[in-house]
Amino acid sequence: MKLTTTVAAIGLLAGGAHAADLGSVDEPIKLAINEWTGQHVSTHVAGSMLEAAGYKVEYTTAGYMNMYQAMADGELHAALEIWSSNVSEDYAKKVDAGGVVELGDLGLDAKEGIAYPAHVADLCPGLPAWEALKDCAQTFTSAETIPMGRLVDYPADWGTPGADRMKGLDLPFKAVPAGSEGALITELRASTEKKSPLLITFWQPHWAMSAYDVQFVELPVGNEECFNDPAWGTNPNATHDCDFAASRIFKAGWSGMADKWPAAYEILTNYQLSVTDQQPMMGAVDVDGGSVEEVVAAWMAANEATWKPVVDAAIQ
Incomplete structure (x- = not known):
């Protein structure tokens, strides 16, 4: 190259x-x-x-x-x-x-969020709006998450931002940490090749964003109130019911x-x-x-x- x-x-x-x-x-x-x-x-x-x-x-x-x-x-x-x-x-x-x-x-110039390969929008009508995931969770189930949908989160050493969003937005998904960055890419590759459902925590800049046509779910705008005050946002019982903070x-x-x-x-x-x-x-x-x-x-x-x-x- x-x-x-x-x-x-x-x-x-x-x-x-x-x-x-x-x-x-x-x-x-x-x-x-x-x-x-x-x-x-x-x-x-x-x-x-x-x-x-x-x-x-x-x-x-x-x-x-x-x-x-x-x-x-x-x-x-x-x-x-x-x-x-x-x-x-x-x-x-x-x-x-x-x-x-x-x-x-x-x-x-960076961004993090909950994401999916573009073909997944056909499997979950309503994407990229986050509310669509409420009705499509069954589409994303796996043996380890039934009856909940599966979110492939960051490796455990990177924190649990995906799990925080699933809880904050009260979405019926279980976050499963990936073993490594390579494991995240393997998930994207397999989903793209098989046209199978995948919800993943991901970021840019990354070459895979274009290689696998990765799209971000549109979440409520993130701000300090969302991260610290449960009363803010759609879920009065949890924080992080919003997007990631703008990354620096x-x-x-x-x-x-x-x-x-x-x-x-x-x-x-x-x-x-x-x-x-x-x-x-x-x-x-x-x-x-x-x-x-x-x-x-x-x-x-x-x-x-x-x-x-x-x-x-x-x-x-």
């Missing part, structure tokens, strides 16, 4: 960068690797930029919901793709305590990074990645079978004019 520079990717040239000392170049900067391909891509692009600046980088597997203590302790140094709509309370606590600092937005995707790091690796802190703060660049790389990995390392290396080689000025501004 050819990976080309886009105008949107010029967001990498975010303002405010200036030359800084490299700092402790002999010690590796440890970047968090979470559970989905897009995050791997975002992280490896950032790591490649750090390596181009002269740093050593280690990619460290970390649980998305519980990595912030390690970051506050300086055992993990940065996480490059945190979703505001699905982040643990521990993140805010560590920021308030001073151990973790935010490094700004990543730049991805941002970066965070160990608070000691600015002192230990000043230029690295500068690079990660100014690093951005567009959906138009990330999604093709995700497809090159998950569809075409390339490794994250190979795909990112190809993007870096083809887009030096996009990312190199950020590195140069930090070290020269």
Whole structure:
């Protein structure tokens, strides 16, 4: 797959960068690797930029919901793709305590929600309106959920946003956590090939949105009252009877990074990645079978004019 520079990717040239000392170049900067391909891509692009600046980088597997203590302790140094709509309370606590600092937005235009492959609208008349699911639940039943419909939710480590919506909207569905991002894709592929019913918690940017013509269910607009006040919305007995909050995707790091690796802190703060660049790389990995390392290396080689000025501004 050819990976080309886009105008949107010029967001990498975010303002405010200036030359800084490299700092402790002999010690590796440890970047968090979470559970989905897009995050791997975002992280490896950032790591490649750090390596181009002269740093050593280690990619460290970390649980998305519980990595912030390690970051506050300086055992993990940065996480490059945190979703505001699905982040643990521990993140805010560590920021308030001073151990973790935010490094700004990543730049991805994001959305999360309850979704289905487009053909499912023929099996559940009334979609995308959420009320249609009340009458179609039996269409989505499985052996493990009878008599309720089946919602394939995020992996358990990512939280339970799908289950929260089924309860909040009082829909007769049981949320079943997927084992991984790959399991979610397997569900989408099988449903599309067999034209079978599927309701799933999903997100964009993701290459599967276009590959499987994924559509979002139209839910009541999400807001703070919905998330905190049961009296708000259609269900007076529950919160989350609404859509997901608008997602902001941002970066965070160990608070000691600015002192230990000043230029690295500068690079990660100014690093951005567009959906138009990330999604093709995700497809090159998950569809075409390339490794994250190979795909990112190809993007870096083809887009030096996009990312190199950020590195140069930090070290020269």
